[in-house]
Amino acid sequence: MHKPHEPSAVREKPGRALLARARAAALLIATAFRADARRALLVLVLAPVVGGCGVVSGLAIRQATDAALRHDFGAALTAAVLLVAAVVTTYTAGALVSVLRIHLQQRVGLLLDRRLMELTGGIPTLTHHEHPDYLDRMELLRTHRGELGGAFGALVENLRALFGLGTTLALLVTVHPALLTLPLFALPTVFAAHRGSVLIGRAEGESAERERLRRALLELSCSPAAAREIRVYGLADELTRRHDALQDTVRRARDRADTRAAVWSGGGWLVFATGYLGGVLLSLIAVARGEGTPGDVVLTLVLGAQLLGSVSGLVALGSWLQHALRAAGHFLWLSDHAALPENSPARPGADPAPPPGPGAELVLDHVSFTYPGTRHPVLDDVCLRVPAGTVIALVGENGAGKTTLVKLLCRLYEPTSGTISYGGEDIATLDVGAWRGALTACFQDFQRFELTLRTAVGLGDLPRADVTDAVTGALARGGGAGLPGQLPHGLDTQLGPTFPGGVDLSTGQWQQTAMSRTTMRERPALLILDEPTASLDAASEHELFARYTAAARASRTPPVTVLVSHRFATVRAADLIVVLEGQGVREAGSHPELMARDGLYAELYRLGTRGNS
Ligand SMILES: Nc1ncnc2c1ncn2[C@@H]1O[C@H](COP(=O)(O)OP(=O)(O)OP(=O)(O)O)[C@@H](O)[C@H]1O
Numbered sequence: 001m002h003k004p005h006e007p008s009a010v011r012e013k014p015g016r017a018l019l020a021r022a023r024a025a026a027l028l029i030a031t032a033f034r035a036d037a038r039r040a041l042l043v044l045v046l047a048p049v050v051g052g053c054g055v056v057s058g059l060a061i062r063q064a065t066d067a068a069l070r071h072d073f074g075a076a077l078t079a080a081v082l083l084v085a086a087v088v089t090t091y092t093a094g095a096l097v098s099v100l101r102i103h104l105q106q107r108v109g110l111l112l113d114r115r116l117m118e119l120t121g122g123i124p125t126l127t128h129h130e131h132p133d134y135l136d137r138m139e140l141l142r143t144h145r146g147e148l149g150g151a152f153g154a155l156v157e158n159l160r161a162l163f164g165l166g167t168t169l170a171l172l173v174t175v176h177p178a179l180l181t182l183p184l185f186a187l188p189t190v191f192a193a194h195r196g197s198v199l200i201g202r203a204e205g206e207s208a209e210r211e212r213l214r215r216a217l218l219e220l221s222c223s224p225a226a227a228r229e230i231r232v233y234g235l236a237d238e239l240t241r242r243h244d245a246l247q248d249t250v251r252r253a254r255d256r257a258d259t260r261a262a263v264w265s266g267g268g269w270l271v272f273a274t275g276y277l278g279g280v281l282l283s284l285i286a287v288a289r290g291e292g293t294p295g296d297v298v299l300t301l302v303l304g305a306q307l308l309g310s311v312s313g314l315v316a317l318g319s320w321l322q323h324a325l326r327a328a329g330h331f332l333w334l335s336d337h338a339a340l341p342e343n344s345p346a347r348p349g350a351d352p353a354p355p356p357g358p359g360a361e362l363v364l365d366h367v368s369f370t371y372p373g374t375r376h377p378v379l380d381d382v383c384l385r386v387p388a389g390t391v392i393a394l395v396g397e398n399g400a401g402k403t404t405l406v407k408l409l410c411r412l413y414e415p416t417s418g419t420i421s422y423g424g425e426d427i428a429t430l431d432v433g434a435w436r437g438a439l440t441a442c443f444q445d446f447q448r449f450e451l452t453l454r455t456a457v458g459l460g461d462l463p464r465a466d467v468t469d470a471v472t473g474a475l476a477r478g479g480g481a482g483l484p485g486q487l488p489h490g491l492d493t494q495l496g497p498t499f500p501g502g503v504d505l506s507t508g509q510w511q512q513t514a515m516s517r518t519t520m521r522e523r524p525a526l527l528i529l530d531e532p533t534a535s536l537d538a539a540s541e542h543e544l545f546a547r548y549t550a551a552a553r554a555s556r557t558p559p560v561t562v563l564v565s566h567r568f569a570t571v572r573a574a575d576l577i578v579v580l581e582g583q584g585v586r587e588a589g590s591h592p593e594l595m596a597r598d599g600l601y602a603e604l605y606r607l608g609t610r611g612n613s
Pocket of ligand 1: 405
């Protein structure tokens with residue numbers, strides 16, 4: 001199992017890093033072309049042109065200097081016109097490149113955001129949420145998401161700077177071949193910047209898990225849901241202390257990396273400054289010996305300064321590019337992860353069958369399940385046969401595995417061994433989307449969708465989400481018939497305090513929207529009710545479940561209804577009661593059968609109803 005203080009697997013193997021960067025660059029260029037092919041092409045052509053303009057300016061300055069010293073007015077004027085043209089092109093084309101770059105950056109960022117939603121939402125099970133690697137990558141992606149958008153811009157700017165550097169060097173050679181060695185003095189600067197960026201990236205990777213925990217504490221402290229308990233238990237200071245401790249370790253690790261990166265960078269610049277000084281001396285000596293013109297000295301000074309600008313620009317841009325490519329690399333990791341066979345909605349090689357229609361038998365055949373990353377099975381060798389139309393209640397102490405069984409039925413996890421079949425078909429071989437479309441479920445920790453009441457209920461059956469009769473029918477079945485009348489704009493009331501004019505509901509009212517959402521699908525094969533009514537009183541819960549089960553039983557194609565509840569007044573009405581204990585089924589039968597057996601159920605029942613007798 002992953003230990004909190006182990007270095008994260010986010011760290012890259014050096015051999016693979018180059019390939020990963022190349023893939024990331026290809027992803028950015030391809031996304032830019034998908035976003036806007038014409039502008040992407042224009043910016044990729046214009047960027048080198050702008051980069052090369054600096055050299056034209058240098059040539060014009062040399063020409064103007066020598067012509068002025070010769071008192072050649074015509075040649076000096078031509079050089080001046082060339083200089084102005086080069087400067088104007090640099091600024092106008094440069095401005096155009098910047099505008100295009102920003103436009104494309106935004107489009108690329110939006111496309112990648114959208115893809116990110118597809119990737120995270122498209123993984124059919126919840127298993128990936130158990131992987132520390134996945135969580136760490138997501139944390140890094142969240143932190144550096146902004147850089148993803150800017151990544152294409154980093155590529156363009158590097159292209160411009162690289163072209164500028166190349167042409168500057170080509171011209172320096174014409175002054176003195178030895179000046180070609182000048183870039184060698186720039187190499188330590190580039191290496192130092194790369195080294196610094198690697199150190200910073202490594203520190204970020206290694207502290208990603210602590211940073212994720214820090215952020216979780218921050219979110220917890222700001223969460224309205226946690227606000228009451230934080231105050232009642234006086235947790236604010238403790239949360240802040242834990243947050244600060246994590247922040248300190250993260251900051252220390254990152255500060256250490258920043259300092260080491262700065263030392264590398266300073267050393268690199270010192271080497272370059274020495275080379276530049278040597279280059280200028282060389283051209284001065286050449287003029288003193290009559291081997292060059294004063295224009296050459298001016299050119300060396302101008303190009304040397306330009307080289308300095310190009311190299312420093314390239315170094316800064318290079319580290320921008322490194323960060324951007326690293327962010328794109330996290331994105332690619334996620335993309336690869338989502339493409340793994342176990343994360344694919346369809347099993348490889350299988351042609352998923354549609355699920356059998358409602359009104360069929362549900363069978364659990366030797367089902368075992370262990371949560372990923374853990375050792376002990378939560379369910380072990382569970383066998384159950386549930387005929388069509390049965391209302392089955394799952395009972396057991398906290399942690400007995402009731403919700404886990406429900407998650408397996410919804411295919412949010414796959415059994416570690418054994419099969420679950422419906423109508424004779426192993427549900428693992430069915431199309432996962434179609435299987436989920438055939439069931440409906442209300443969970444203990446249901447979602448409070450901050451939408452209009454109509455949509456919050458209607459999205460229980462998306463194709464009919466806007467059909468008023470369908471929504472009001474679902475509200476009636478789900479115990480929320482009175483809700484529209486209690487809200488200022490009826491079905492069209494915006495729910496939730498986040499939105500302007502949004503109305504917050506009581507816990508019971510939120511529960512009614514969730515229960516109503518569950519009844520939007522009219523002919524489900526499987527109806528799952530996993531303690532969604534915990535905050536209703538026992539009598540209301542009993543009445544609601546009685547209504548649900550009566551409607552289910554009256555259907556011509558009755559679903560299997562799976563009920564999880566700790567309330568025995570509700571449970572006793574089920575056709576089949578399954579008591580889970582010690583990873584398996586301890587007892588199963590109807591209420592009279594189990595009471596006659598006088599086993600665990602009878603004991604729990606007596607305990608659960610003692611207060612009511
Ligand atoms: N995502 C998870 N990763 C690892 N273990 C988990 C996970 N979810 C649940 N468990 C463990 O599985 C066991 C069964 O949990 P489950 O939620 O199924 O119990 P339950 O019977 O529904 O409990 P309750 O009545 O409290 O809702 C518990 O020991 C729990 O700690």
